[in-house]
Amino acid sequence: MDPVRNPFAPGAGSQPPELAGRQLIIEDARVAIERALLGKPSRSQMFLGLRGVGKTVLLNAVETMAKERGHFTSIIEAPESKPLGELLLPRVHQVLRKLSLTDNAKAKVHDAMRALRSFASAFKFEYGDLAIAVDPEVGIADSGDLENDLPELFVRVGEAAKAAGKAWTLLIDEVQYLGQKDLAALIVSLHKINQANLPVLFFGAGLPQVAALSGEAKSYAERLFHYPDIGALSESDAKAAIRQPVNDEGARIEDDALTEIFLKTRGYPYFLQEWGHQSWNLAQGDTITLNDARQAEARTLKRLDEGFFKVRFDRLTPKEREYVIAMAKLGNGPYRSSDIADALGETAQSLGPRRAQIISKGMIYSPSHGDIAFTVPMFNNYLIRNLAIIV
Ligand SMILES: Nc1ncnc2c1ncn2[C@@H]1O[C@H](COP(=O)(O)OP(=O)(O)OP(=O)(O)O)[C@@H](O)[C@H]1O
Ligand SMILES: [Mg+2]
Numbered sequence: 001m002d003p004v005r006n007p008f009a010p011g012a013g014s015q016p017p018e019l020a021g022r023q024l025i026i027e028d029a030r031v032a033i034e035r036a037l038l039g040k041p042s043r044s045q046m047f048l049g050l051r052g053v054g055k056t057v058l059l060n061a062v063e064t065m066a067k068e069r070g071h072f073t074s075i076i077e078a079p080e081s082k083p084l085g086e087l088l089l090p091r092v093h094q095v096l097r098k099l100s101l102t103d104n105a106k107a108k109v110h111d112a113m114r115a116l117r118s119f120a121s122a123f124k125f126e127y128g129d130l131a132i133a134v135d136p137e138v139g140i141a142d143s144g145d146l147e148n149d150l151p152e153l154f155v156r157v158g159e160a161a162k163a164a165g166k167a168w169t170l171l172i173d174e175v176q177y178l179g180q181k182d183l184a185a186l187i188v189s190l191h192k193i194n195q196a197n198l199p200v201l202f203f204g205a206g207l208p209q210v211a212a213l214s215g216e217a218k219s220y221a222e223r224l225f226h227y228p229d230i231g232a233l234s235e236s237d238a239k240a241a242i243r244q245p246v247n248d249e250g251a252r253i254e255d256d257a258l259t260e261i262f263l264k265t266r267g268y269p270y271f272l273q274e275w276g277h278q279s280w281n282l283a284q285g286d287t288i289t290l291n292d293a294r295q296a297e298a299r300t301l302k303r304l305d306e307g308f309f310k311v312r313f314d315r316l317t318p319k320e321r322e323y324v325i326a327m328a329k330l331g332n333g334p335y336r337s338s339d340i341a342d343a344l345g346e347t348a349q350s351l352g353p354r355r356a357q358i359i360s361k362g363m364i365y366s367p368s369h370g371d372i373a374f375t376v377p378m379f380n381n382y383l384i385r386n387l388a389i390i391v
Helices: 023-037 055-068 084-099 103-122 146-164 180-195 210-217 235-248 255-265 269-282 290-313 318-329 337-344 352-360 379-385
Strands: 044-048 071-077 167-173 200-206 371-374
Touching (some): 023 071, 023 200, 044 055, 044 210, 055 071, 071 084, 084 103, 084 180, 103 146, 146 167, 146 180, 146 200, 180 200, 180 210, 235 255, 235 269, 255 290, 269 290, 318 337, 318 352, 318 371
Parallel strands (some): 071 167, 167 200
């Protein structure tokens, strides 16, 4: 079929033509967003899941919804190096400038600007062109201890939002890359905001290890957040994710083709988009047949291997590659750390640092004590398929 009209959207953060299977999560977010505007307490959420399941897309959908309903929003993708404070600085500044347009909020915005100024100075964050034309407020957000200063800043921003009758939604993607101190300070800040019942909402997204990282940073994180599990789609949702966009373009897809795609992708959103995309391009006439879906396999795997999978693998050192290949050779995960060690002829203890390094790169995680699994769905199959060319 005409590739120009191909509706599918394989790609990191690409808006899918049909956001299937996430209605309940979106609905929860909507309720939280509207409650915040009414000054009612609402819980922050962390979307946790493997690579390519649609966390970024969900975060973007929530941001759009928050904006439409009158929140000011700030969205950040945590990089592996930059401190959180430095990333927040220009965003908080922008939110305060917007809030300052409301007459009732002017005094509170002024206070918050002063806190921001103190915060920037205390941590020597570069703020380049940002003109923070107020004097810092001595004793607020200037101790140099992030766990003290970030909450004070957040409370000031929350008070300014409240005075304006508005709300602020902060969204952070790739939360697992935040430094431990940054994560702890963020959690304390959200806790303070909660206690003071201020209209500030937080939505995070990250790999499954974020739950444990948050718990280690602050034990009460468990009660502070909802952790909706973002996973593969159910059979009916996965089929809808393919069927709906095809129908919307005035074309059709055979039921057998949908079943084939579901079975091969196991309902993982990234794989669904790629498979749908290739099947569409292969189809003749106005119907995607079972044969098209089967034919699409080779092209789909080639695209995934050269893109989605390879970019992850390329980030590993030779020693780290050895480790993940040993995992893949053991079959489907999760894997026992001790089994991987046996396969490599080493002890689990001596492999500890290597394992920690691969975890920090977001390639593997520990679903339970002593176990290890890939954060990328079906990564073991990719490695086995490509053993000849990657080693
Ligand atoms: N609910 C959904 N239904 C159909 N397709 C989806 C859905 N959610 C995401 N997708 C598609 O899946 C792909 C991956 O989405 P996204 O980049 O949001 O995943 P992610 O979880 O953020 O991945 P990563 O951990 O690699 O950042 C995109 O092509 C997107 O269009
Ligand atoms: Mg993402």
